[in-house]
Amino acid sequence: MRRMLPLFLLFSTLVACAQGTGARSDELSGEWILTERVSGEALTRRMRLQLNRSGGITGDSATYKVEGKLNGADITLKWLTGSGRLLSSYTGKLQNGTLTGEADVGGLKVQWSARRPAARPPGALRTHRFTPKEFHRTYSSAHSPVLRVFPGDTVQTSSIDAAGTDEKSVRRVLGGDPLTGPFYVEGALRGDTLVVRFNRIRPNRDWAWSGQSLIGNALMPDYLVSMKRDTEFNSRWKIDRDKGVVYLDSPTVALRRFTVPLQPMIGSVGVAPQGDNAIQTIDSGEFGGNMDYNQLREGTTLYLPVFHEGALLLLGDGHAAQGDGELTGDALETSMDIEFGVDVIRNQALRTPRAENAEYLMSIGIAGSLDQALRVATTDMARWLESAYKLTSNESAMILGSAVKYDVADLVATQVSIVAKVPKAVLASFATNP
Amino acid sequence: MRRMLPLFLLFSTLVACAQGTGARSDELSGEWILTERVSGEALTRRMRLQLNRSGGITGDSATYKVEGKLNGADITLKWLTGSGRLLSSYTGKLQNGTLTGEADVGGLKVQWSARRPAARPPGALRTHRFTPKEFHRTYSSAHSPVLRVFPGDTVQTSSIDAAGTDEKSVRRVLGGDPLTGPFYVEGALRGDTLVVRFNRIRPNRDWAWSGQSLIGNALMPDYLVSMKRDTEFNSRWKIDRDKGVVYLDSPTVALRRFTVPLQPMIGSVGVAPQGDNAIQTIDSGEFGGNMDYNQLREGTTLYLPVFHEGALLLLGDGHAAQGDGELTGDALETSMDIEFGVDVIRNQALRTPRAENAEYLMSIGIAGSLDQALRVATTDMARWLESAYKLTSNESAMILGSAVKYDVADLVATQVSIVAKVPKAVLASFATNP
Amino acid sequence: MRRMLPLFLLFSTLVACAQGTGARSDELSGEWILTERVSGEALTRRMRLQLNRSGGITGDSATYKVEGKLNGADITLKWLTGSGRLLSSYTGKLQNGTLTGEADVGGLKVQWSARRPAARPPGALRTHRFTPKEFHRTYSSAHSPVLRVFPGDTVQTSSIDAAGTDEKSVRRVLGGDPLTGPFYVEGALRGDTLVVRFNRIRPNRDWAWSGQSLIGNALMPDYLVSMKRDTEFNSRWKIDRDKGVVYLDSPTVALRRFTVPLQPMIGSVGVAPQGDNAIQTIDSGEFGGNMDYNQLREGTTLYLPVFHEGALLLLGDGHAAQGDGELTGDALETSMDIEFGVDVIRNQALRTPRAENAEYLMSIGIAGSLDQALRVATTDMARWLESAYKLTSNESAMILGSAVKYDVADLVATQVSIVAKVPKAVLASFATNP
């Protein structure tokens, strides 16, 4: 069987909601978060209801229309397409500010409930400090959130290195990219975009380690066969945070003056993937993950598709420096202090992660080969330009054909990644376009 | 960070065991299944202990040596390499036939326990009938087994189609390849091979459905752009089980006499993948999964690597017929009656699924591109031949160079698959070799 | 700059011709072969003219219309699209049964000439015996034909092995797949299809040689690094033509009884490629070439696109046996006796080679990766079915989805090849369709 349809399409048919006459309007009218349990999966979506005086209910959810009745505590709802076709019907009860009941969705009997979105606490945007104690090695909706934050909030936290060692050089857990989180972002629902602004990514210790030799998949067979490997080669690095450079701790003679700039980045960052999937944090996909993109650094904003309530952001696998593709399999792995801000763009369903910094828009294509990853990235960037600036395919082609750049991000997991970038300079003419 | 080391390597350092003097030898000596809980993951392995008169313990586990002491209920164990290097040390108690305690494994503190393997009930091998009520859409060790069987047993069961519809044409669950199982095979541990012999795979209803058009990834851009798609095209098929053919239910004029042979197969079959991973049943990997290989049919034996105790076999996604690669995205999807036998090969850790029928040995390469999948398949077949017949690389090259065949199995998931096959006829000369 | 437009499209604008009043009608009316010399390239096409009584000329060439005048020996011609748009105009002279002159083609000044097609000699179809003395290591229109044959004729010849050694074990030329030919097929023009029926492909000596080990591109890095290579390994093979088997000449102990069936095939066969290209005979492309497809054997008919007058067929690189993909780089290389028949299908411009045997239709996809080669093959097979049986895309999808098979043909040159096959058995229902 082929790739599953995204659930928000399959279940455009699953939705609904509830309640009230006269005085009960407050209790029912306004925004709800609807959850359906289908075949063991929880599907959520946003819905807006309005109770009129006669007990009739009108509403909408994305592009769908909702119609219903509230009779005492009993509620019925129907979900209709724009053209009036019935998609699904719901019955239930309004009790204690919550709706619960059963629905018929395309012949499947489904349990549903709905509740009010969480309300932001009074006062200004908040900055949360969070010190991680546990770490996760899968992206999964099964992990309990460690912190709940609201759009606009800022989080200050830290990550341990890919082998599980922290800023005090203490081994905390198994290796394999153990990550910090998940962070639950209130109001983020399936079909939204999670915004993560990296304000600060800095090593919190003075050493890193890397792989010793190049990965086989990036090399030709004859070189692989002929190359000599010194398995005692010391690939521990020193991080000089003051001078902003890194160099080998015990270099060979030839490399005794070799230094590279300190360019801290986050290797693995993503949200809980679709459905019940649990993907190891060393792998990647439309949910983000181990993209190992050296431009995911201070000053970059990352956009991720949301598949579960709260998005459930995990991050870590910091690198003090990394060439494109992470050719040594493990880059200069170290622990990091991280500060990031979050936001949510409602009803913008990304197909692949995007990013943005002062210079570029970036579409991150992730697939099983570079050729396929480039197709994902190019297509997404064409769509981004067309949607953001109301362009035709020919118009976006003029921009990409004359100005696109590609970065090879990651070569080491099951999935590889290529990034299509467009300089903001050439997009400046569109700024005043609207 | 790169791909994680297989856990059984990382944790060659994690293991242990048990107790007794004099009369307690029965209680301690013999085979144990050791479980360690590390960073939330349960790692199991087989271990054999022998208590001597003085309370000393000797033993082994795979290639490692075990040494220890039993003093009353208190047990200490050390895990050593062949050359005597200490890998880890355990302390614990023997109580009620179970061992529990703490271990130090490379600096990590770990909880461990050990118990006796389940004993086969007295009597002959058994045939189990199992009627599925629930279905799973991920391969995962989180699912509870529906049935426990012993090596040598046979299971008679059924599967619903890829859209969740059963033999009575009743929609049971969501689509996306819902599978039957998981079946727990007693004695199967991480590092073993699970053997699944397909005795019978037959449609249990008289219709199937398929995709309507070819998948884009198998086509050239100019054809894709020019091709006309009739989205009303009726791709429901009739299965004539007596005549052994399938044909379109409401064919167009051109296809009114078009029939293809009924060749029932299983599209998705696999075990719980490594660690906490939960992989959707439409995807594939070293654990098997949606390989969509049309030779996984009656008479074929499949070999899968085991990552969790009991292996946790899931299977389904039956196809009445399927061309190579499942070009229509959904093949001729139908519900099936399935009978299979199981067995376990201890301490044979496969890197990719293998299969065997009357004619061929088959290595199934699964990767992100056909080029890479072919590398996996070819390499595994070379290793299989070299290991089975004690051949050098040059010798296996003579066989592959003159006689290998490839099948393109699957093109539709994140991962694609190619199978390297060697005819048993050309291997006949090795039968009398040993 | 991107891939050139096929010349027959670019030069749908280049064409024309010829002459006559009253008694001169015989001299002008009928079929001509037009040649234009543009930027050093000779472009040919077929054209049919009709002189009427008043000196007016009408005619056509493929889908274009030709109009003109003959005035004494002076001729003018115009080339028009179906809708009457002028594409090019020609002036010239009719002398000694030949037309020559100048043309204006989209602003370019072009020399042109036209002559009558060669006439088949009276009598039955002929069988030619040809003993090669020279051999070529490029596919190129620069090579002079060694023999001119007519459609329907048969050729009996021989080929030397990939290293240049003949049936008497004499080294004749440099290695690198030296080929026999080129054979000029009268009447074959750019835009036609050359048909080559292999009646007989048999080794004419009793030994072959092969590569010693597997090619790196088909293997995983870890195996490559770990494998041991014995560079003294003896990979000379004995061919037992009576028993129809091959085996190693000086086998190791393990391979002492190892034999594989003798399955003679032609590794490299093709026509002169487009334009002035000269492609080494170890590479492949739309013109055919080193496809190393083990089904190019006795009983198979190969279809090749024609790019130059006479097609200019070259062939050789015989293999006594070869697994899919030619994994040892050199298969069981030997010299061959070859008999083939030729034919021409006019105005059928293939995009990639096709083949046919008793069981299958085959589209041979050739590209830089297996993924891309499979796209070429699948697309061509869809087009073949749609064109041969007047099917829609949905209808061809039903056939491919339920019955296509793929062969991996070649892995060793710059280009690799995959073959899409459809069993004739499932196409039987179309036989009576028309």
Place this chain on the structure above:
Amino acid sequence: MRRMLPLFLLFSTLVACAQGTGARSDELSGEWILTERVSGEALTRRMRLQLNRSGGITGDSATYKVEGKLNGADITLKWLTGSGRLLSSYTGKLQNGTLTGEADVGGLKVQWSARRPAARPPGALRTHRFTPKEFHRTYSSAHSPVLRVFPGDTVQTSSIDAAGTDEKSVRRVLGGDPLTGPFYVEGALRGDTLVVRFNRIRPNRDWAWSGQSLIGNALMPDYLVSMKRDTEFNSRWKIDRDKGVVYLDSPTVALRRFTVPLQPMIGSVGVAPQGDNAIQTIDSGEFGGNMDYNQLREGTTLYLPVFHEGALLLLGDGHAAQGDGELTGDALETSMDIEFGVDVIRNQALRTPRAENAEYLMSIGIAGSLDQALRVATTDMARWLESAYKLTSNESAMILGSAVKYDVADLVATQVSIVAKVPKAVLASFATNP
């Protein structure tokens, strides 16, 4: 048959030369260029001879030793490996400063000749002005040189655009990347490296044209199917050479202020490929060709392997600007004024083109897929670093792992290209290493 061995390996066995006694030492001693004609191919190599008083000859050629005798005009030579093994033997005559004769090379009888290298004319390095009149659409050793220059010389010339249109907007020849040259560089022989420094690449007219839409191979099927193509879209560009920008000539409303920087580059540049191969100028390979790399611009030095005497450099296909990969198939195609300097590095046989500018070393990987092209590029860069700075594989891995960058150069021909770059800044520490 697999890829041919590079000829300079095959023919390490083919070589030789020449003679003298007493007064004839001047006539024989010193450097010669030896040419062998084997199976229709001319193979050349450099050789140094010394005649001693007794008529004995000693000499060398690359790593080989030469020994022989001069007796009157009769010369005999033997070619030996370092360990004294005989590779080939030559007989011939010394007449008029030229050697000619026959050789036995591994059993093949071969015609050979040798002549003195051309002498640089007295005086300083020269700057040649060359106005092209003819253009070539293949890279091939069959084309006659248009100009002979010496290492150190400079050439000022021009190129027409990819469609054959020159600086006066006159269509000169057929399209398909017609190139200027070939330029013959004295002293360049097979196994050397040709150095091409681009001093100046500037449009010599004020317009360019590009493709209208994105190439299918860079896009996902669903986008391809859904995108709308306006085939009337006007993709002619204006070049403002004073302001250094380009913009659409007749832009749509949305693109009316869209401009991109003028960044002139050369799309196709290369030497005559190995053997008799003739490769269309829109394709690429180890010889260079249509690499479409937007860093091949003013200030960049390109290194190409030499396969034929004189190297035979062709260049053209200028782009006023081009995004990575040339996504519109045709970039901003225009005619150019070009100035370049040439040099030769003797006995440095590159496997793939390299380049260098003020910031980076660059290895250009060219292959049939991006995955494979990246392998070529990475491997070549590792080798370059190891050879230039005497590094081990582990040491080059430290540099690449921490600092490599990749550019996607070209996506549009049969072959694609990826460039591995290392910043010179991180290599600065090696400058004083020697």
